Amino acid sequence: MSEFAKPTLDDVARAAGVSTATVSRCLNAPDLVITATRERVMQAVETLGYTPDFGGRALASRRTNTVGAIIPTMDNAIFARGLQSFQQALSRFGKTLLVASSGYSPAREREQIEVMASRGVDGMLLIGSARPEASVEFLRRRGIPFLGAWNLGGEDGYFVGFDNRAAAAGLTEAVLALGHRRLAMIAGITYMNDRAADRMEGVRMAAEQAGIGADQLPVIEAAYTFEDGARAFGELMALSPRPTAVLCGNDVLAVGALQKARELGLRVPEDVSITGFDDIDLAGVVDPKLTTVRVPHNRMGEAAAEMLIRLISKQPVERRIEIPTEIIERGTLGPPPADPAV
Amino acid sequence: MSEFAKPTLDDVARAAGVSTATVSRCLNAPDLVITATRERVMQAVETLGYTPDFGGRALASRRTNTVGAIIPTMDNAIFARGLQSFQQALSRFGKTLLVASSGYSPAREREQIEVMASRGVDGMLLIGSARPEASVEFLRRRGIPFLGAWNLGGEDGYFVGFDNRAAAAGLTEAVLALGHRRLAMIAGITYMNDRAADRMEGVRMAAEQAGIGADQLPVIEAAYTFEDGARAFGELMALSPRPTAVLCGNDVLAVGALQKARELGLRVPEDVSITGFDDIDLAGVVDPKLTTVRVPHNRMGEAAAEMLIRLISKQPVERRIEIPTEIIERGTLGPPPADPAV
DNA sequence: CAATCCAATGTAAGCGCTTACACTGGTTTT
DNA sequence: AAAACCAGTGTAAGCGCTTACATTGGATTG
Incomplete structure (x- = not known):
């Protein structure tokens, strides 16, 4: 392995004097490997600076532990806040988040859906429910679970949002x-x-x-x-x-x-x-x-993450979770002027 | 191919009556394929709803056309704005953006760097220059080009930002x-x-x-x-x-x-x-x-995208690009009070 | 008209990983 | 003491794609 080459499972296996299967097991199911071996392997992983190749892993395991979110724009505090919580909750489940933005364009959203599908996301978070039927159809055909957030949607589909x-x-x-x-x-x-x-x-x-x-x-x-x-x-x-x-x-x-x-x-x-x-x-x-x-964007982000995880792992879920909103009375609402101007 | 299976290159090839190589070429270098064939292939792609598998593609081509960005937090207008421009510029070059946040923690940043490396990003955008040497070393060992943004950094490395x-x-x-x-x-x-x-x-x-x-x-x-x-x-x-x-x-x-x-x-x-x-x-x-x-976050995002693209394709680049700032005089700065209170 | 070339396409070898299955040798069971 | 079992590990077959190289046959050349 040259100085600049990315080390592979094989390199690690050779360095630790075991088979690639054992290295793979150390990483994915450590219990299956006896402690002595595991330590040797981990040592090799460490010194080589090995990190598993995502593509190879995805290809072989047919899982990515990745979920996608397509929001209208990043440049909006509303989505940013909810997404931040969504991501945090997701990472507690060992999933990573892929974010893309659609610029409020259904066509661009569709493109991004395909990009995410290509990347093999396990599930997807979309905003709202207003989108061409074709986009929804695509997701369904592919068997990719998805949910709408920020509102409560229509007849079918899963939603977590507010009314x-x-x-x-x-x-x-x-x-x-x-x-x-x-x-x-x-x-x-x-x-x-x-x-x-x-x-x-x-x-x-x-x-x-x-x-x-x-x-x-x-x-x-x-x-x-x-x-x-x-x-x-x-x-x-x-x-x-x-x-x-x-x-x-x-x-x-x-x-x-x-x-x-x-x-x-x-x-x-x-x-x-x-x-x-x-x-x-x-x-x-x-x-x-x-x-x-x-x-409450934080609560919504978390609820969405939880729901998506359940959807992905085929656990039973409610079809919609409503997050309550609250009127905040501050200074810009008062009674109408007694003698309103014309 | 069952209703729910994801179609593969092979499915498309069979449907179009060509080899997988030809399908691949239609997608990656259309000029190499005669028009009639290409149309037949594209038709098959369309009807099957095929989208190339990212993992397989990355594995075979050793490219991902993906760049990563690790920002302290998404929940901050400053980064959101710059990132939005960064992404837009990137997509003009056919690259997609992977975003992660570090929560201002160097350790978490390091983790995210490894995640990105695992995913085979072609290059990476980091914020600023204050980070453990080990993180930088890791990137260098892996030969992943990266640059710091939002400031102008120190002795070495590439930067686009302001002073x-x-x-x-x-x-x-x-x-x-x-x-x-x-x-x-x-x-x-x-x-x-x-x-x-x-x-x-x-x-x-x-x-x-x-x-x-x-x-x-x-x-x-x-x-x-x-x-x-x-x-x-x-x-x-x-x-x-x-x-x-x-x-x-x-x-x-x-x-x-x-x-x-x-x-x-x-x-x-x-x-x-x-x-x-x-x-x-x-x-x-x-x-x-x-x-x-x-x-000017927009300009910075764009300049960063351009620089990273050049870095990735090994074109010559300046080591640092300074984006000029400007004092905006509005209402909160005036002369000191004549008789200042004690 | 044979030799040469070239555009269009096919063949097949991997890329780095997971995992079903096979193997080994010690421990328990009968 | 043979049979059965099992924990720990190895072997090897792909996963879906790209691409170097091989093949084909029509057009061009000498």
Whole structure:
């Protein structure tokens, strides 16, 4: 073995004076090997700096102990946090995580699914449930277990997430309870994004329930940036009559709205109320602090890991695990102005 | 092939009536195959839903087209942003990214390095340069090209990053130029973190240069949370004489400090100036907006990808690429109070 | 028209590993 | 004391792929 060659099982076997089978057993089922032998082998492993070749191992054992996760983007605190917990939980089970991002594109997600399948992942974590049937079909054909996270999905499939619709409805009810009647919403882009769509629907449902029809509830969809949130808020404030409460599909939009409100000289919540969704760090930092919905990403990541492991090892699992959300009341929601501006 | 079995090269070959070699060539070097054959093969690939097995491919070709990145944590906007660009650039070269996190622990980083090596990554991206020699030695022995990012490293190795020390010194000079003399610093934890250490040193250097010795420059190290930043700021404000400017090792600490300042009834920057570092989104959202140092993570991610690709394909490369930083003047830095409180 | 060449394809040898099965020799059982 | 057993180890057959080399037959050359 040259200085730069990667040592193989064979090298170790030769160095320890045993067969490759024994070395393999030392690594995978140490109990089968007598202590003296094992120590000799481990010594050889150590001095040679041997690490098993993943490809060879995967090929021979038809297992990879790898699970894949495809998220819309890494550049978003929401997914980052959940994924971090997911990974930690996974590693407790000896699995490693492969992460890829789809950039919110179903086509790119499909590509990544194939990449992961090629790599022989034992299971897969996807976000939400809005995707072409073909992607799902592919996974099923291959017999790769997978689950959706961050929401609760539809008819079939496995899910661990929260009920975005119910949470949004709950928050809306809280707003209504304060006496607001002229609501508006800045929603995230709903195309192929069930979280955003569900939140929008939740707000609409609750409004409807209170006798506020869709025609009286202006909704603007905006991309996930402060600027887009600010712009949408500007448009909403130009409306007449002006809304007294603006429900935002996520905290980033809400913070953008908040900035715009300051720019427009509107006091929050005296002149206009604003709510967010997700309770990212940001929410506690702006002034006033954001009233929002807390989504326990850590718990979700862990629950997802556990569920996927069970799915992979064919243990019985519940079809969906709901993670409860919670309204966090801080400073941006108050009663409507007594004499609302027109 | 049963409904649930993964189709192999052999299945495709049989279906298309060619040899496995031809199928392989269709996938890897299509030019070598005549169009008619290729179309027949591709058709078979399509109908069978074939995706090449990564393990088999890696084993046979001794290439993986995979590069690894080990970052301290995913749950940090700074790394997320750079990594996103890194990945995008990489995928333009047909490489896929494997991400792992070390949780700021050198031991865990070492483990992950071995995992990546096992998986046969063609190259590796690490953060910074502070790590046990053994980790570096391992990589070298294995002949795996790697580079450090986010800083500029030491004597040897490849780096693409910024000069944290110089940037911190530059910002400190700007603070001094406004007339501040009673400086203090809230640094990130410097243990095994050269970025934090360099920033601290930069501040100290510039202060020294202005005749302010280390004994006149209180420094507190704080973990990467708002709370820790706030706590440290509280301690600093209890000092007598009270600092008129607090330089923070990153934006998160600065925002924590800012909150604490408000809590203490101190006006920023009238009573005390605060500066950050990194220019994360947050910096533009707090009130007043943070004066900080912008670090172009996108450019860095791309430059890192390019450099690593060159390293892998043994093309000539520069040993270090410096990404310039920029001071972003916003609202938290002003002249010291005329009659500073004691 | 034989010799040569070359493009298109096939043949088959591994890549590094796991694991079913075979073997060995001591211990227990009958 | 022979039979049965078993713990510890070895032998060797692939896993799915790539690729050096061999083969084929039509086009080009002298």
